[in-house]
Amino acid sequence: MGMTADTMGARTNALGEAIVKRSESDFVVALAGNPNVGKSTVFNALTGLRQHTGNWPGKTVGSAQGYCEHGGHGFVIVDLPGTYSLCAHSQEEEITRDFILSGEADVTVIVCDATCLERNLNLALQTRAVTERAVLCVNLMDEAQKKQIQIDIAGLSKHLGIPVVGASARSGRGLSELMDAVQRTACLPHVQAAQPLCDDPVQRTEEIFQEAERICGACVTHGNPAADARRFRADRLLTGRLTGIPVMLLLLSLVFFITLAGANYPSALLSKWLFALQDQLSLLFQRLGAPSWLHDALVLGMYRVLAWVVSVMLPPMAIFFPLFTLLEDFGYLPRVAFNLDHSFKRCHACGKQALTMCMGFGCNAAGVIGCRIIDSPRERLIAILTNNFVPCNGRFPTIIAIIAMFFVGASAETEQTLLSSVLLTGVIVLGVALTFLFSRLLSATVLSGVPSSFTMELPPYRVPQIGKVLVRSVLDRTLFVLGRAVAVAAPAGLALWLFANLDAGGVSVLARCTAFLDPFARCLGLDGVILMAFILGIPANEIVLPIAIMGYMATGSLSELPALNEMRTLLINNGWTWLTAVCTVLFSLLHWPCSTTLITIKKETASIKWTLLAFLLPTAAGLVVCFLVATLARALGLA
Structure with a gap:
């Protein structure tokens, strides 16, 4: 069976808690993405809150809500736990899956790591299949630049069919452009309910991997293998069997x-x-x-x-x-x-x-x-x-x-x-x-x-x-x-x-x-x-x-x-x-x-x-x- 809001058991409150709006015209924005891609950093930068951040996966195990205003509109930002797929296996992944599929969010922002975009695109492609009200935030662009990784943002948007914004949340770069894209997407007319991803989930998963590889091959250029070599040397010291x-x-x-x-x-x-x-x-x-x-x-x-x-x-x-x-x-x-x-x-x-x-x-x-x-x-x-x-x-x-x-x-x-x-x-x-x-x-x-x-x-x-x-x-x-x-x-x-x-x-x-x-x-x-x-x-x-x-x-x-x-x-x-x-x-x-x-x-x-x-x-x-x-x-x- 495919994944839709109906088949996955959407409910009035997928988070188990109320979405707090300051006015009826406020939009609800879900922040989703793989673990450790900077979702909480984006959340903190947009809302001014201090959701815990750190350089390791699994910090966010529940949802957090914040509020921001942009372009005369109010936005309730929901920071969801990290997940690699909408096919949830753990409790925190279920929170993310249920909220996205419930349709409660007016816009879903998928936060990706610019230094390993191909793996991150799997969730983006799955999310795009169940909602067209999505925006891709390619975070950590500063780190990608240091590693001489070049990303064609416009080409990526064309291939995915959704707005794509490059950002560096730690420095605040690109967040205004991100909210511009979120506002435009939130104001789009509602479309028909999402169709099932596929009757054969294994076949669809293979297709998603292939599509992610094809898109990255067309939009991403790598140019500094020395950075990975330094990381591998550090890992040999910090995680070696003897050291x-x-x-x-x-x-x-x-x-x-x-x-x-x-x-x-x-x-x-x-x-x-x-x-x-x-x-x-x-x-x-x-x-x-x-x-x-x-x-x-x-x-x-x-x-x-x-x-x-x-x-x-x-x-x-x-x-x-x-x-x-x-x-x-x-x-x-x-x-x-x-x-x-x-x-x-x-x-x-x-x-x-x-x-x-x-x-x-x-x-x-x-x-x-x-x-x-x-x-x-x-x-x-x-x-x-x-x-x-x-x-x-x-x-x-x-x-x-x-x-x-x-x-x-x-x-x-x-x-x-x-x-x-x-x-x-x-x-x-x-x-x-x-x-x-x-x-x-x-x-x-x-x-x-x-x-x-x-x-x-x-x-x-x-x-x-x-x-x-x-x-x-x-x-x-x-x-x-x-x-x-x-x-x-x-x-x-x-x-x-x-x-x-x-x-x-x-x-x-x-x-x-x-x-x-x-x-x-x-x-x-x-x-x-x-x-x-x-x-x-x-x-x-x-x-x-x-x-x-x-x-x-x-x-x-x-x-x-x-x-x-x-x-x-x-x-x-x-x-x-x-x-x-x-x-x-x-x-x-x-x-x-x-x-x-x-x-x-x-x-x-x-x-x-x-x-x-x-x-x-x-x-x-x-x-x-x-x-x-x-x-x-x-x-x-x-x-």
Whole structure:
């Protein structure tokens, strides 16, 4: 059966969400295309939004909507997930297929990569067969020019029978011409419903490939094979059998080294300024005649934990996330997936799981949503259940802060920082190893099956745009994480202060809770305050260490935390040892997902059972690992 809006089950809302128009005269424009051709970059440039972009396939796993005006008309722009064909195989491809075939879009813009046009034309030819209201956007013309690839835009338009516009979305070139073409196409009269592509889909697919080859042969001229040779040499180093994994670990260690070396001084400076502001706030409350309990609750309770969040979390994040984004834009993340594919296959999982792990570095909830790129339902579920073994950006600051306090110190000498970066890399490697282990266990038990094939396009290497990388990493990652931490930390700090100052039989509620948890926590190398902090930190991992700090500060051990070394003193005064630091880092890596991730897992799996298992797997791993480490250290007389 052919593919039409009727035969493929068109519905009123193919996206599962409403198209938001500002007026009835607005046009709906769908942005479609192969993965990693710059659809989201085009979307951001047209709408002014900040849909996540990066140099790897599979970033967009749902639709995003934006709005722009051009030529006196309004346009609702819908950014669809990347797909190679309208014959969908995965969830994100189904979103694109259903929306295009539903007829909801007044215009469909097919975004193509100018450096590999022939493969991209397959989707363009399929789309043209089901709608004449289509525009081809040949993106990345600047990269094609560097490779001396010449494209006859007018000839391409003549062969396809639809408007074709050359563009370079990263610089904004050609986007005005693109919207001109979209406006002209949107104003065309409606034509009759599309006919089926073909009764024989195999025959039609062969015809499309042949037509794409013929069109490219007539319209595309290649002239610089040296560029491909340089890329192949780089790939031999970054993905080689002997060099791929070592280079990957070296780059990860280098990122952590730069993060740890650069974060200490800014953290101390921020802390000094913020706690100086605390003194001014105290004076203000005194002049206003505010009661002491109000001052203590708002300044010593709420403000102090906020000061910790900003001073200790902001500098490492402001360094780590831009570095990670640089690697992402350079095109290295798909090479990581390539390097790990063999290991995932041995675990009977899918190599695409490596990409969802990379998404998990930003946010585990985003990593869970990203699992839609995995075609097999079994392998998709394995990826969802094990995604939390990769530390998200909410857990990184806690891990980095503890390592910095107990292994770097105030001096931050090169040797100490190097050791800390190696240790942090080891923590990540442990998380990845446990991902492999639990993927294999799930594949051998409740989710048994044969691994599916994994085909992924390695994108070209691209020079990152430093300015955009800094803006995107600071606004979309650093400040987002910090804002979420602040939003949760403020009420948590206030609540913790109340627990510390509410007596129950002469003992504070906080002391009773921590005393109840303490015997069990000691078996794990922790204490009651730390375990309670993890429990109260379910809304957001960012606040675990701030809650623990507030728990200790409520006892009056220290009134201020002007720098990391003083914070280390506070922890040591409350019984922390190297073993406590190690077990806290391990439990930060291996414990239950945050509430946002759990809600996302429930939504993606539509199952309480799988959500509960996603909660129990990392928690059980954390309890066992911490217990074994603590028991072994004590048995050997090391703690």
